[in-house]
Amino acid sequence: MRLIKFKIKNFRGYAKETSIDFDDLTVFIGKNDVGKSTILEALDIFFNDGKGTIKFDKSDLNINDRNNGDTETILTAEFADVPDSIVIDSSATTSLKDEYLLNENGNLEIVKRYKNGGAEKVYIKAIHPSNSECAELLLKKNAELKKIIKDHNIECANQTINSVLRKAIWTSFSDSLNLKSAEIDASKEDAKKIWEKILCYLPIYSLFQSDRKNSDSDDEVQDPLKEAVKEILHNTAIQETLSGVAEEVREKLQDVATNTLQKLKELDPDIADSLSPVIPDVQSLKWQDVFKAVSISGDEDIPINKRGSGVKRLVLLSFFRGEVERRLKSGSNTGVIYAIEEPETSQHEENQRKIVDALIKLSGMPNVQVILTTHSAYVVKQLQYNNLRLILDEQNSKTVRNVSPGQLRYPSLNEVNFIAFNEATEEYHDELYAYIEFQNWKKEFINGKPTRRYIRQCKGNEVKEEQKVLTEYIRHQIHHPENTLNPRYTHEELRQSIDEMRDFIQSMGEMPPEPYEN
Incomplete structure (x- = not known):
């Protein structure tokens, strides 16, 4: 699935x-x-449930909202390219569309609510039936669904599978579903x-932050191998292999525990009956912890997070360049989002x-x-306008704007x-x-504009008096600061000249197909 929209409130x-x-990008x-x-960081909290780089607590609430009594943070993510079908268990296949779990755009929208910096509460926001006779079916048990089937004389051949029951009920009410936007509790x-x-x-x-700490216990992601572990373990084939290993170990442990308790029963039945083996479920195992010590270290086993900023960023650069080649060769289909703060840090152009x-x-x-x-203009100039998001703080309210092409064809x-x-x-x-x-376009631009006197310094200490429009006057002063024979332009004049050039370029209509290069 692909992230296409994210909403933040009270964070x-x-x-x-x-x-x-x-x-x-x-x-x-x-x-x-x-x-x-x-x-x-909000994305890290959303995707990694506080177990990633960022730990969420009540201090992350917006201070004004908190003072006004609003203690709920809401993070919402919308995804496109949703799976065509979902297998709930071995006998039930359904789809998000059939379950009315897609929003008005046909996408999956997940809402996570956090009260006072506490644990998340997950909802799926969708266009969902609101008719009381057939609403909230996803929250009902099999017996409750059967009762609706019986009460309304709805035909349903297989009443053992909940998804089949729901489909039969919704089909029966197809003319009166009263579809509306709703948040479905995903905990029941x-x-x-x-x-x-x-x-x-x-x-x-995977979040790669700017260099902020340098301790061995640093929770920030400093070593790309740690992120590689997450992606590798996410591979379906590897998950199946590890689950097989874990299940085999669990079965052998169960045998050992059973034999031990049987022998104990021969000695003291009461104590034996009071005991039972506690073996973690396969799904609860945290394989990532097994590989938590992975690292790229240098001389004398100095870890990356103890190296200089430049070295850390070079390793990060190499990781991403290597990922390009690896994915090309492997055809990896594991979805991944790489989030990197200021990749230009401590690097030359x-x-x-x-x-x-x-x-x-x-x-x-x-x-x-x-x-x-x-923060790098050099980085920005390598991108396309559709890649850019401009964050503004207007009257104590944040807005994030998509950047549209302006007067120049390249991002500036x-x-x-x-x-x-x-x-x-x-x-x-x-x-x-x-x-x-x-x-x-210079002749067209200066045509008809008022001029002012400009004294040019020539070779041999000669001077030459010329007439320049405001824009030319400013241009010459910018590029010839050694010439002090002319009054310095004001900031208001600089702004006026910029406005005139922007208006002129806009009046020239569509830009040529090739981008301008300095």
């Missing part, structure tokens, strides 16, 4: 419900402390069984290019999504910042001016 800086769209940009990492009866099966289809979520290139390739593979945060952090924050910079002025020159 840290996100008070009101904030909706976020996801693609195969999604990159969050915005000012420091605007809430980029919060989204990645067949709704719980279906949720347990859905868990097998959810993608693995060439390594930034390599790691982003690897992540772009990885995100293009089946069953893989990549989520990034970045300067342009994004201008659109989002009305931030006028010399770098953005240069980009717009260079784009106009590249398109051979």
Whole structure:
């Protein structure tokens, strides 16, 4: 399944419900402390139930909501590409569609509610029958479903399988289902069984955070091998093998325990009768803990989380580049989401290019999504507009916006910042001016605009007086700071010039097919 939307409510800086769209590659940009990492950490809580990198508690509630008495955090994920069928048990096959467990978009929508930072309560939000005669069938026992069948004289040949009973009931009420949006409690009866099966289809979520701690007990993901273990153990064939091993061990342990108690009974029947073997169920075994010591270590067995930031990021770069090759060779179909904070950290531009290139390739593979945060304009310029999500903090309310193409054909952090924050910079002025020159539009742009005197410094200390429009005047001052013969332009004039260039480029209509390159 593929994550296409995520909603956050009452979690840290996100008070009101904030909706976020996801693609195969999604990159969050915005000012420091605007809430980029919060989204990645909320996803970790959603997917890993507090057993991943992030531990959830009541301090994560939005402080204003908490002070106003709202102590419930809500995290909602919407998934496309849902499985065609789900086997509840060996004799019952059904589908999310047949069980009315898809939302208005035909997708699976999972809602997790957390009271006061406590344990999750899971619901499936769907367009579901609300007619009291046939509502909440997923929460009813077999006997209750049979009673509905009997009371309404509904034909149903096989009354031992709940999914068959539900289908018969809903078919009988097909003209009066009264379908409405509802949240179905996933902790009871067949709704719980279906949720347990859905868990097998959810993608693995792996969060790689920026370097923050360096202790051996650091809960943050520092070693990619630990994340590889999760994906490897998620493989169906390996799960079946491990389950077989565990079952064989369980049976042998049962034999040992039974023999021991039989011998004890010969000595003291009362004590023997009061004892019974406690052997964990196969499904409860945590195979990941068996491999928790895996690591990539260097000289003198120094673990990665004790190495420098540059080394840690290079290992991470190599992991993702290796994942591209491994998935190409193996054809892996395990769904996985890689979430990486600031992959450019402690890397020069060439390594930034390599790691982003690897992540772009990885995100293009089946069953893989990549989520990034970045502060690097260099990284942003390697992406497409549809990859970008701009986080804004407007009047103490967070919004996450999809970035649409603006005046420039390539993604520009300067342009994004201008659109989002009305931030006028010399770098953005240069980009717009260079784009106009590249398109051979300069004559049209300056035509009819007022000019001002500009004194040019020439060779041999000669000076030359020229007339320049405002945009040219600013351009010359940016590129010739050594020339102090002209009054410095103001910030208001810089903004005016940027606005004029943006309006002009917009007036020229559709951009050419090839992107502009510096």
